[in-house]
Amino acid sequence: MTVATRNAPRTERTSPLSGFLRRREIPVAAALIVLVLVTYAANPLFLSQQGVKDLMLNATIMIILAVGQAMVIFTRNVDLSVGSILGLVAFLTGTLFADAPGIPIPVVFLAGLALGALLGAINGLLVTVAHVPALVITLGTLYVYRGINNAWAGGTQYFAGDRPDEFGALAVDTVLGFPIITLLAIAVVVIVGIYLAGARSGRDLYAIGSDPEASRVFGIPVARRVMTAFVVNGLLAGLAGVLYAARFNSVGATTGTGMELDVVAAAVVGGVAIFGGSGSVAGAAIGAVLLTTITSALTALRVDKFWQQAVVGILIIAAILVDRIASVRTARKLRLTEARDV
Amino acid sequence: MSETARTSTADPTTTAVIAAGVLETEPRGRTGWTRILLGRDAVMIYALIAALVIAAISIPRFASPVTAGFLLLDVIPILLIAMPMTLVIITGEIDLSVASIAGLTSAVIGVLWQAGLDIGLVLVIGLVVGAVAGAVNGFLIAVVGLPSLAVTIGTLALFRGLALVVIGDNAVANFPPELTAFFTSKLGATGIPTVMIGVALVIAFFAILLHFTPFGRGLPAIGFSKEAARFVGIDVARAKFWLFVGTGSVSALAGIFWTLRYSSARSDNASGLELAVIAAVLLGGVSIFGGRGSIPGVVAGVLLIGVINYGLRLGRVSEVILIIVTGSLLIASVVAPSVGQAIGRWRHDRRVRRELPQATASGRPRA
C-alpha cells in the first residue's frame, strides 16, 4: 500500500497580499475609511485640523479600553467592570491633584495604573481561583466598584480647574499633529500587539481562549495567563481613567457609567471573536475608532438626532455581519480544499 | 503463555476498601429528595426565606401587605423578562436587548394611543412589535449564526434608537385611568397586585416549557453541546429563533406593564434593565455557559434581590450600599459553590489518604 492516493502538498504559499486581505481587521478598517470619506465629502470641516484632532481624542480612551478588553476576550473571558474601574481611577486622579497640590504628574499616572491593576487583579483572582465565569464576576464587580466610587465620591466632583494646567494640556497639545494622549494610546496598541503576536506567553492567551480545557491538559499555566490578561486590562482601564481626568471636565461618582457594553462592542466590531481565540488588538482599536467616529460623523452629517442611536446599532450589526461573511468564506475554502489535498 | 514476572502491590486493606470499584465510605452522588432539598434551587429559596424573616424582624413595617404590593410591582418587569432569559441563557446564548425592546414597545404604544387608536389594538400592536424585534435577534443569531452577545449589543442600541425615532423627546401620559389603576390595583387585602395573576401564568408557562416538555429537554442539550443536540434531531436554529421571539414578546409585555404602571410612555423606559435581569437570572443559579438552570431558582433569585432592595430602601439604607450588596451577592452566589466544591474535594482527598496505605512516607516529596 502506498500514499499514492494522497496528493503532494501544494508548494505555492498563499500570497502575502491575499493573506493580508483575509485578515479580520480589513472589513472594519474599510468601513471606517468609507465612513470618514463620505462624511468628509458632505462636510469638509469633518477633516479640518481641529476635526481630525477631535476624532483622535474621542477615540483615545475607547482604544485603550478596547485593547485591554480584547486581551481578556481572547482568553474566553470578559470584563464588564472596566467602566467602574475607569471611574474610580479618574476620581482618584482628581483627589490626588486636589488633596496633594503639586504632586508630580508621573506619580499620579503610577497611582492610577496601580489602582487599575489592583482592581483588575481582584477580578482575575475571583475568576481564576474560584473558577467562576468572568461575565458573572465582573458584572458583580461592576456594581461593587461603582458602589465604592459612589461611597467615596458622594457628591464631590473635581473639575478642570482643580488640576494643574500641564495635566490638562496632555489632551490638548499635539506632537506631529497627534494629541499626546492619542500617542499614548497608539503606543499601547503597538506594545500589546507585539506582545500578543510575538511572545510565547502572548500566544498562550489565544490558545486558552481557543480551548481552555486543552490548554490545561497541554500544560499552559492557564490561571497565570488569565490573571495577566485581567491585570493588564485593569491597568489599561486605569490608564484610561487618568487620561479621562485629563481630557474631560469633571470626574465624580458616575464617571464611566455604562461604558462596558460600548467597549465590548468596539472589540467585537473590530473582529475579536466573542468566544475567544481569535482577533487582534489592532482590530479592537480600529473597532473603537469606528464606533467613536460614527457618532461624530452622524452629527457632522446632521443626521436627525433621534436617528443617531439607531444608526449606531445598525452599524454594529453590519460590522459583525461583514466579519461573519468573511470568516464563512474562509471556512468554506478550508472545507473544499481539505488540509491534506490542498 | 508465560508470565515473566508478577507483582501485587495491593495489600488486603486496600482491596477491602475499594472492593467493587467504588469507595464504600464515600458519600454517593445525591439522588432523589436529598438532591432536591440540598440543590442549588433549594438554597436560593432558603436564602429568600431567610431574607424575608430578617427583614420582617429588623425593619419596622416590612411585614405588611403593603410591602407585598410595592415589592412585587417593583420586581414584575425583571421577573417577567427573567423567564425567557433563563431559557435563552440555558441554550448558551444571551439577550442584552430586552430593555431596549421594552422601551421600544413603550414608545410605540405611547404614539399609537396618542394617535387615537383603540387601547386594545394598541397593546396588541405593542406585543407584535416586541415579537418582531425578538425575531430580528433570532434571525441574526439562529439563522445567520452570529454570536448573541455581539448581536444584542447592536440591537440594544438599535431598538433604543428606534424608540427615540418613534416618540422622540415626547412623553405620553394620558392613558385610560381605569387601565392604569388596574395595573396598580391589589387583590383584595392581600396587597398582591392583580397583574401578578398574569405574571404567575407567564412563570408557569416557562416553567412547564423548560422542565416538562420535549422542547425544554432539548434546551440544556443545546447549551452543553450544539452538535450533539443536532444529532438527536433537535432543530437548534429553530429552538433558538423561537426563544428570542419569546424574549422579545415578554419584553414587550414588560414594556406594556411599565408604561401603564407609571402611566408614562417614553423612549428611555426600562433603560439599563438588561443587566439587572441578567444579574437576577445568574443569581438564580443559571450557568452563563449554558446547560444548567431552573425556573424556581430564578424566581427565588429575582425575589431575593427584590426583597433586599425594598428592605434596604424601607430601612433608608443608601443606594450606594445597595449596589455594593447586589454586586457582592452575585459574586458570592457563584464563588460559594466553588468554595464548597473545593472543601468537598479536600475532605475527600483526606479521607482517601487515610484509608489508602501511603506506600512510602519519605518517597513522596510534594514539589
Next chain:
Amino acid sequence: AGGGGDGGGDGSGQDGDQTITFIPKQLNNPYTDVVLGGGEDGAESAGFASSQVVGPLDASASSQVSFINAETQAGTNVIVIAANDPDAVCPALEEARSGGAKIVAFDSDTNPDCRDVFISQVVAKDVALIQVELIAEQIGGSGEIAILSATANATNQNEWIKYIEEELDSNPDYADIELVAKVYGDDDDTKSFQEAQGLMQAHPNLKGIISPTTVGIAATARYLSTSEYKGKVALTGLGLPNEMRPFVKDGTVTEFALWDPAQLGYVAAFAGKALADGDITGAAGDTFEAGDLGEREVGEGGVVIVGPPTVFNADNIDEYDF
C-alpha cells in the same frame, strides 16, 4: 390604593414628630448636593424631627417610584421631590397623599395634580429670557446659535427652550439671531462634550451656544477652552460658579446665570412644614414664612418662586461658593 393608609397613620399629626424626605433626581450630583444642603438646613430650622435624603443613582424616569413607595410605607409626613418624569411618579405620589403625606415638588415639577406645591427656582420665562439676553450680547446681536440641553425629556429644560424659541421668534431685537440646532448631552459629561464638538463641525458659522444645564455648560466650556474655537464661539447658560470659575477666568465664558440652589431646598422645607401643619393647602394666595428668606406666596397653579437668577462674570464669581 388603600394600602398606604395604615403606613401613614401613626406618624402624622403630632407636631414636633414630623418627618421630611427629599427625593432628588439623582444622588451624588453636585448641583443636587447644594440644593439638598439647603433643604436639610431648612428642615432643621422649620422644626422637623428628622429629615432624610433618598434617591436613585441614575436619573431615569421611573427609578424614583420605589423610593416614594418606601416613604409612603414608612409614614413620612412630607415628601419633597424633583421629578425625573412629571407623570411616572404620579400614581405613587397619589398613593402617598392618600396615606396622609404632603407632596412638595421642587426644581423639576411633577404633574400639578399630584403635588401640593411646586417650588420653582425662578419664573421659567425669566430664566429663558436672561439666557437669550446674555447670548445676544455676547455674539453682538446676530449670527447662528445652538442649544445644548440635558435629556430630551427634561421638563424644565424643555420649558425654557420653548420660551427661548418664542422670544427669538417674536422679539425684533433678535431677528438676526438664528437658532440652528438643539442637541442633547443627557447630563452626561462625555456625551455633552462630544455633542459640543459635533455642533462645531455641523455648523461652521456657529457664533454661540446656550446650555441651560450645569453639566452641559461645563462640558462645552471645557471643550471650547481646549479647542481652536476658544474665544470665537460664545457660551452661556446655567452653570455652577465653582465649576465654571476656570473658564470665566481664562476667557472662554464671559457671563452665565444661575439662582442660588440652596434657597430652593430651604424654601421647599418650609413649604412642606406649612403644609404638614395645615397652615397652607397649596391654593393660590396662601402665604408662609420661609425662615431667613422671609414670607413667600403661593402663586397660580401652586407655584412658589424662590428668587431671581444671578448673573456670574469675572467680577463677581469669586464671591460665590457652590
Next chain:
Amino acid sequence: MSIAPPNAPAPLLSLRGAAKTFGPVVALADGTIELLPGEIHALVGENGAGKSTLVKILAGLHHPDAGDFLVDGAPVAFRTVADSKAAGISVIYQEPTLFPDLTVAENIFIGRQPRGRLGLISRAAMRREAMALFERLGVPIDPDRPAEGLSIADQQIIEIAKAISIDARILIMDEPTAALSGVEVERLFTVARSLRDTGAGILFISHRFDEIFALTNRITVMRDGRYIGTHDTAAATVDGIVREMVGRDIDQLFPKQDATIGEVVLDVSGLSRRGVFRDVDLQVRAGEIVGLAGLVGAGRTEVARAIFGIDPYDTGSVTLSGARLKPGNPQAAIDTGIGFVPEDRRKQGLVMDLSVGRNLTLTLRNTLSRAGIIDTAAERRAADTWSQRLQVKTGSAEFAVSTLSGGNQQKVVLAKWLATEPRLLIVDEPTRGIDVGTKAEVHRLISDLAARGIAILMISSELPEVLGMADRVVVMREGRVTARLDRADATPENVMLAATAEPAPMLEDTK
C-alpha cells in the same frame, strides 16, 4: 521484587500502586507500570480499566491519592503538566487536544515556538520545522491552516507530530491509532521504532492486538483499575492476554447471526455533495448489515451525515421504506425510523455534561410525552431499562456521562438509539476505542438487531470488523463508490484494492 528482566537497564519511569478516585468512583486502585529505555511497552485493558487515568497521572494532570512514582530512580510528585514535561515526558492523549483557532504549526509548537530577532516568535522557522515533521510522518498537511475543521485523523497526526517534536525520552501514546488508517499507522510505527532505537521509552495503549504484537516489546495488562501482570510480547499470546484483560474467556468476536433479508429499507440514489461525495447509490434491506469500507477521508461519514440529515446534499434522493426523506432534517429521519451512532461520541454522540439518564432519553423526548408534557416517571424507567440492558457501568443515572469510560459512553450512545426502535441504524465506527470484551458485546448487539429485522449500515475502518459482520460490503474512495461486494467476495485484498486504487475489473458490481 522487580518486574524488569534481569540485567535490564535502570527504568526510566516506574509507578507502583497508584490509586485515584473521583468521588465514589475508583478509577485506579493499583496502577503499576515500569518503562525501560529502548522499549515499547504496551498497556492493555478493557474500557474503564484505568489506562487513561494512569496516563494522566504520569502526565501530571491528576494527582494520585496513593502510590510511588519514580522517574530515573528518583521520587517525583508532579503538580502540573509542565513538571512532567520538564522531566522529559511527552503525552499523546486519547482525545485530541488541539486549539481550533491556531494554525497547525502553532499547535505543534505552542509554548516553545522558535524565536528569531528580538526574542520574538519566528513564524518562518515554525513553518519550516512543522513541514519537516510532516515530511517525517509522510503526511502533507498545510502548516498555515487553522486546526479548525480538521478530521479526527489529521488531528491525531498533529498530536503525534507535537509529541515527537519534543524529542522526549518518555513518550506516552493513549490510543494514538484509533482514528488512523493503515498507512498512517505504519508511518507512526516507523517513527516510534526509530525513537526507541535512540533509547527512548514508549508507552503504547491500543485495543488492536495486531498493532500491539507488531510493535511492542512488553505488555502490561490491567483490569478494574488494578495491575494484573507484565509479559514479554514475544512470549505472549492474544488469547492469554485477552483472558487476563477480561478475567474470563470471551465470546466469539464477530458473532454474525443469520437473518432473513427482507424488503429494501434504505434506498439512496445519486446522492452528491460538491467537493465531498458524488453519485452515491446505496441500498440496505431489512435484516441486512451493509459494511461501508474505505480509507479515512473517503467520505463515508459525510454520506451517512447527509442520509441522516445533518448535512445538506446537492442532488439525489434518500428513501426509507418507500417514503422520501426530507433533506437536512434529522428529526424527520428519526421519526421515519433512522438511528445514527456518530463517529465522534464526545462531540456528537453525547452531551457530555448531561446525566447518563438524560442522555439516554434525549432521543425519546417526543415519544415520552403525552399532550406535549413529558411523563417523568416513564422517562426514568426508560433510562433505567436501557442502561441495564446494555450494562452501562455507572454509579448512578444522575452522574454526568463525562465521568464514564470511553466504552461505557459508547454503550450509552447505542442504548439511546436502540431505545427509539429504529428501522435503520447507521453506526459510524461503532467500536472505535472500545476494548475486546465490549467490542464483542457491541457486535453481538448489532447482529441481534439485524436478526430482529433492523437494517444496519455500518461504517468501519477496521477491515476484520467489516468482513466479519457485513452481509454486503460497499467500498468508497475519494467520495465515490468503487465496489459493491457480497459477503463471499469480500476478501481483504478486494476491499483494500477498491479502497486504494482504480476499481479492478475482477470486482463485480453486485447492484
